[in-house]
Amino acid sequence: MTGASITVGPAQAPEQAGAPPARIGFEVVPRKGLIGVAVVFVALIVAIAVNKLWPLMFLHVVGGAAWTIIDLFVGLVLGPILGRLSIPARIELTTRLMPKMVLIMPTVVTVALAAGWQLGNKLGFVLTSSPDHGWVVASYVVVGVMAIIALGLLEPANIAVLIELKKPHPRPEVIERLMKRFIYSAGITGLMQIATLVIMTRLASG
Numbered sequence: 001m002t003g004a005s006i007t008v009g010p011a012q013a014p015e016q017a018g019a020p021p022a023r024i025g026f027e028v029v030p031r032k033g034l035i036g037v038a039v040v041f042v043a044l045i046v047a048i049a050v051n052k053l054w055p056l057m058f059l060h061v062v063g064g065a066a067w068t069i070i071d072l073f074v075g076l077v078l079g080p081i082l083g084r085l086s087i088p089a090r091i092e093l094t095t096r097l098m099p100k101m102v103l104i105m106p107t108v109v110t111v112a113l114a115a116g117w118q119l120g121n122k123l124g125f126v127l128t129s130s131p132d133h134g135w136v137v138a139s140y141v142v143v144g145v146m147a148i149i150a151l152g153l154l155e156p157a158n159i160a161v162l163i164e165l166k167k168p169h170p171r172p173e174v175i176e177r178l179m180k181r182f183i184y185s186a187g188i189t190g191l192m193q194i195a196t197l198v199i200m201t202r203l204a205s206g
Contacts, residue, residue, distance in 0.1 A: 063112030075187025154185035
C-alpha cells in the first residue's frame with residue numbers, strides 16, 4: 001500500500017530529484033464523461049420511479065460490483081504497481097486515471113446506495129418484521145461507512161491531486177501525501193467490501 005509514494009530516491013536522475021513534476025494538460029472533470037454519468041442517473045431515476053424489481057436489482061448489483069472491483073483493484077493492485085514506476089510514469093498514470101475516477105466513484109456509490117435502498121423497501125427487508133432485518137441494518141452500517149470514506153476522503157484526495165498537478169509548480173510532497181490517502185482509502189473500503197459480500201450472499205440465500 002505504501003507503493004503509492006512518489007518520493008524521489010537519491011539514485012534518480014538530477015532533473016527528477018531536484019525539480020517538481022512538469023505541468024501536464026488534462027481535465028480535472030472530463031466533460032465528455034458527464035454524458036455517461038447523466039445517462040446512468042436518468043436510468044436510476046426511472047428505475048426508482050417505476051419501482052420494478054429487475055431494474056432496481058440490475059442497478060444495485062452493477063453499482064455494487066463496480067464499487068467493489070474498483071476499491072479492491074486500486075487499493076490492493078494499483079498501489080503496489082505505482083511504487084515501482086518512475087516519477088514521470090506515475091504522473092502520466094495519475095493524470096489519465098484520476099480524472100475518470102472523479103466521475104466514476106460518486107456515480108457507482110450513488111447508484112448502489114439508492115437502488116439498494118429502494119430494493120430493500122420493495123422486498124420488505126427494511127421492515128423490523130423482516131427476519132433478515134438485522135442483516136440489512138448491518139449492511140447499511142458497513143455501506144454507510146464505506147460511502148463516507150469514498151466520498152469524504154477518497155474523492156477529495158483524488159481531486160486535490162489533480163488540482164495540485166494543474167499548478168505551474170506542483171509540489172511532489174503534497175502529491176505523495178494525497179496519493180497515499182487515496183490508495184489507503186480505497187484499500188480500506190476494498191477490505192470492507194468483503195463484509196458486504198458476506199451479508200449480501202446471506203440475504204440472497206436466506
